[in-house]
Amino acid sequence: MNVTVDTVSVDLAGTRVVSGVDFLVGDGEIAGLVGPNGSGKSTLLRTLYRHLRPAAGRVLLAGDDLWQRAPAASARLVAALPQERATDFELTVAEVVAMGRTPHKGAFSRDNAHDRALVQGALQQVGMDGLAHRPFTGLSGGERQRVLLARALAQEPRVLVLDEPTNHLDIRHQVELLALLRGQRTTTLAALHDLNAAASVCDRVHVLSSGRIVASGAPAEVLTPSLIAEVFGVRADVVTHPLTGGVLIAFDHITPLP
Numbered sequence: 001m002n003v004t005v006d007t008v009s010v011d012l013a014g015t016r017v018v019s020g021v022d023f024l025v026g027d028g029e030i031a032g033l034v035g036p037n038g039s040g041k042s043t044l045l046r047t048l049y050r051h052l053r054p055a056a057g058r059v060l061l062a063g064d065d066l067w068q069r070a071p072a073a074s075a076r077l078v079a080a081l082p083q084e085r086a087t088d089f090e091l092t093v094a095e096v097v098a099m100g101r102t103p104h105k106g107a108f109s110r111d112n113a114h115d116r117a118l119v120q121g122a123l124q125q126v127g128m129d130g131l132a133h134r135p136f137t138g139l140s141g142g143e144r145q146r147v148l149l150a151r152a153l154a155q156e157p158r159v160l161v162l163d164e165p166t167n168h169l170d171i172r173h174q175v176e177l178l179a180l181l182r183g184q185r186t187t188t189l190a191a192l193h194d195l196n197a198a199a200s201v202c203d204r205v206h207v208l209s210s211g212r213i214v215a216s217g218a219p220a221e222v223l224t225p226s227l228i229a230e231v232f233g234v235r236a237d238v239v240t241h242p243l244t245g246g247v248l249i250a251f252d253h254i255t256p257l258p
């Protein structure tokens with residue numbers, strides 16, 4: 001299902017935080033949203049999972065305005081891994097993941113075999129099936145992250161909205177998560193701080209700076225040394241990755257630009 005972000009602006013406490021953002025995520029594509037802290041990434045993502053209504057513009061799912069749909073109907077289409085991650089569930093891991101099935105069920109219907117199979121499958125996808133009966137509150141930050149991703153997958157969404165999905169994950173689990181995203185066919189929009197992760201996994205990258213899109217396109221076109229210097233204020237060179245042949249951004253970690 002494609003997603004159109006059509007000249008979306010968002011105001012928070014009377015201040016315009018996102019201004020006239022326009023882009024399209026094609027069906028089955030992975031789009032990356034990158035930009036400095038405070039550039040508006042989370043705010044824009046919140047308009048896609050109906051947490052914040054745009055002050056102007058529209059978010060379209062396959063051409064239909066998300067905000068014109070009933071909340072339950074959009075919850076069946078869009079699953080989110082938000083930045084504000086509830087961590088106080090007094091539930092087991094499997095029960096948290098089963099919450100992803102809620103939009104597909106009637107108010108009093110119980111989980112059936114299909115739901116349980118989806119929960120189990122989602123836990124396997126994130127490598128957490130061995131901990132299904134553990135209390136969620138006893139997990140590490142990275143483990144919780146993976147369980148909440150499993151909850152989003154169990155929702156069987158047509159669109160996945162991920163705010164910093166690799167946060168808290170060790171490098172092995174980052175790679176597994178990116179491989180999982182690459183291997184599935186759900187339209188995905190992810191805010192990512194790691195530009196190399198974005199370059200590896202995204203079909204297109206959209207760069208936000210002070211609430212505006214300043215560049216959009218394939219990672220190799222967009223993530224250039226001059227763009228990185230201008231938007232992030234750091235020195236970087238872009239080279240060919242010696243293992244994958246893709247884009248590798250080599251940062252100068254010790255010399256900030258003036």
Ligand SMILES: Nc1ncnc2c1ncn2[C@@H]1O[C@H](COP(=O)(O)OP(=O)(O)OP(=O)(O)O)[C@@H](O)[C@H]1O
Nearest residue numbers: 012013015017035036037038039040041042043044
């Ligand atoms: N409730 C609020 N009221 C007013 N301003 C807010 C509110 N929430 C966020 N902001 C401001 O909106 C701007 C965009 O914030 P947002 O969280 O969308 O940025 P971000 O790009 O996701 O940042 P980060 O990379 O740090 O997660 C920031 O300047 C932030 O301080």
